[in-house]
Amino acid sequence: MAAKLLDKVEIPKDRYEMRLSGSGGQGMILAAVIMSEAIGGADERNVVQSQSYGPEARGGASKADVVVSENEIYYPKAMNLDLLLAMTQESLDSYYPNLKEGGTLIIDTTLVTDVPTDNYFGLPFTQLAREKVGIIMVANVIALAAIAELTGVVTREALTKAVLGRAPRGTEDKNRKALEIGFEEAAKIKK
């Protein structure tokens, strides 16, 4: 066969690949776990969640991937991102090249200033968390709600259930509030 196989092949369309990225401590891995559980609680789709593991996970850009498919997921890692959430400038710079053409880019406008495209959704997740909920820690939950609202990858109900399932006792109200803000703010900018 002529050496044309690589030119012809396509990344399978039955996979939806998400990367949640930021810096260590922003709760990207937890967010990816919650997203995976939300999908698991909602329907029969398969999920593989993985993260950068090792010295590079401390400081610098940290990432957590979620691959979703209605079929068996052969390859566990992301190949061509359908969605990139970037909570910091560094994570955007690191992972934007992995976002496929026409993929969804969501950024935290609190911390990201320089975006290499006009085609993106921007919300100030960190600022919203600080000013409207009172704790910066829930910025990841606001971002998850925005992802759900903007992409429909999971329903509001399923995400809410998953977030509350992971919320430490006493933080349920703040997490509920974070979800509401995320859903509402994202609905406003939805195209």
Next chain:
Amino acid sequence: MPARERKLLQGNQACVHGAIYAGMRFFAGYPITPSTEVAEMSARLLPRIGGRFIQMEDEIGSIAAVVGASISGLKSMTATSGPGYSLMLENIGYAYMTETPCVIVNVQRGGPSTGLPTKVSQSDTMQARYGPHGDYCAIAVAPSTVADTVTETIRAFNLAERFRTPVTVLLDEVIAHSRELIYLPEEGELEIYNRVKPTASPEEFEAFALTPNGVSPMPSYGEGYRYNVTGLTHDTHGFTTNRVDEIPVKLEKLRHKIADYTDEIEKIRVEHMDDAEVAIIAYGSAARAALQATDIARKVGAKVGAVQLYSIWPFPDAKLKELCGRCKKVIVAELNMGQLITEIERIMPDKQITTLQRYDGEILTPLQVVKKIEEVL
């Protein structure tokens, strides 16, 4: 019936769920990346069901405790990675010689020595077969997904009990740390094998009695059966022997109890092999890249198939040869500098065999596999 709920688990956690389902009630280990979650989960779950978890002073102590616990009657497991597996080899050999069922999980990382603690590798493929010195038959199973890790760990315990032998579960960093949504098996859903206990009276009991299938009934310490346990070559009562007529009997027992029953151990998955001109052979996380690449390449008409080994030791010579029967070309994809391939070259000297290696600490990508298919076709 209420809908069963799926759990989001890492491979390492799934391993413990499988082990407990299979009856594990003792775990001894020494934490090492990327296997530590196996110890953590064992420490959390075992006390709840009356089991025991102990963190030992090192890996040598860990496998020693596991062997002792098993002889005392508890299904036992330890988990480690390459450097720890190296330390355990002496006592794994002791388990082969004393015919002690136990499970050793090796979550492979890069080596030699402390190597790459956080990076994936399959470079312990041969160590799982030839690690301890001496002649023996090794059994190693190899999951590739979180769900597999449950069933293959259960299988490892069943095989250990069935054959009275240590069994290695060869995991790797990617499977160990990836989380997947899985259903855990329900009670009674999967078969559990327990070691055969003696029916003879303690007076008539012969510890390493020669039986038709080579496996001697095994009492637990404290049940009234007195016998000698030694790593020295021993007779059917467990006592040291130097007799030329007894030494081969013991060694052949160790070999034949496993080598004559490989159909109970071998497990291979094939995809698209019916009309394949090229077969990609792989195990563990490399197999996931191979399966993905096969799927991708098939969609554009390449006649390629994937062969995934769930058990690599004993090597499934005849079955693998049969499955690859018609295709003339074989790609062996592995995360090392070429270990599995030596077995494939041995059993298929008539085929064109190509190696696809990756040993930089990362998993092979499907496109790397597709590129190799393109070269070979």
